[in-house]
Amino acid sequence: MSDPAAVSLSSLSSAIAGVVAQITPAIVSVHSHRSRASGFVWKSGLVVTADETLADEGEVSVRLASGEVVPATIAGRDHTTDIALLRLDTRTAAAVHLTREVPVLGSLSVVVAADRGTPTAALGLVSLVGERWRSLRGGEIDSRIELDVRMRHNHQGGLALDAAGKAIGMAVLGVRRVIVIPAATIDRVAGKLESHGRIARGYLGVGLQPVKLDNEGIGAMVMSVDSAGPSAAAGLRQGDVIVSWNGEKLAGVRTLLRRLGPESVGSIAEVAVRRAGEPALFKLTIGERPEA
Structure with a gap:
């Protein structure tokens, strides 16, 4: 007779592996001058990544989940919200669907990123949920979401998923914590970067x-x-x-x-x-x- 606890744990493990596998085709690795990061396909031809990890000079290349490495140009960047938008040929990669739902405090969360083209995943908890706030650089973030999860520097720009496997935003490193830049902020800022190349200040x-x-x-x-x-x-x-x-x-x-x-x-x-x-x-x- 099988152990119910073991069955439940196995089911949870399979569910997490399933949502990670579903999202990895949209995850990319970003390589700029002496800097590596993660990112994700936001729209066809457009990749969102963490601005802080993007070099200020030199060429930028992106390794897609297929293993293909393609050159990229910076469509725009906003250091106040830590969002950068890259333009490249991503016709072979599916864009991710971001949800504007805010996760429940204490629920599970998975950060899916890439390390030199290899997908990575880290499991943690939603440790803080709050209202709209301003970053230290003056950027307006639509909701405050913090995760209790370990994340490497070059995994910044990866996707944070909620317990249902929905992509809730981009994971970046804050001061002694992982912060999620939520979908509402990404869509607002990346949309302006796509059309104007910059954010008016x-x-x-x-x-x-x-x-x-x-x-x-x-x-x-x-x-x-x-x-x-x-x-x-x-x-x-x-x-x-x-x-x-x-x-x-x-x-x-x-x-x-x-x-x-x-x-x-x-x-x-x-x-x-x-x-x-x-x-x-x-x-x-x-x-x-x-x-x-």
Whole structure:
């Protein structure tokens, strides 16, 4: 008579192996200058990978699941969300279907990646599920999903699967944890990279330095001004200290810069400053950060 526990474990093992086998045709290896990573076929002719692992120079090649190595060009990259889009011939590889479903806390998750063309898989748990958040670089991530799983550096860009085998997003290394860039973020950012080659970011045209204010608050001193930028057009000068933004006191320079996402371009901000100790108010139309 067979052991029920052994049967259950065998069934679970077979189920996991099945979902991994189903997804591996879409998994690729990415090789750029002195750097290797994983990726997946997002659409025909387009591969998504982790931007952090992609070299800034040199040629890029991709090894498909079939073993074929093809050259790739960078269609666009966004370091704030860690998403890069590569353009290449992937007609022989099926694109993956991403689900926007958010996994349940404590459920199983599998990260499927590639190591120099060889598929890899790692099993773990969904250790944190949260709401929309901003990365340290200011990128807007649609939901916070963290995994308790071991993952090598060159496995970044692989796919994270939920307990049902659905692809929930791209796995990348955070600080002491594995983070999933969810499907909603990938589709939004990769779609813009496909059509425009870049993600628009807000631009003030000033160099800022944090300073302590007399009331123990934080201000941002204008250290330099782009003469052709939005701040110069609004009337800001070097030496001005920004004390509030749209009526809210500053919490720091970094917090201010995080507000300059794609949605900020073209919007008007009310900026309160101290100029030579006297208050002044300006209306500033946020520009688009130059590509350079």
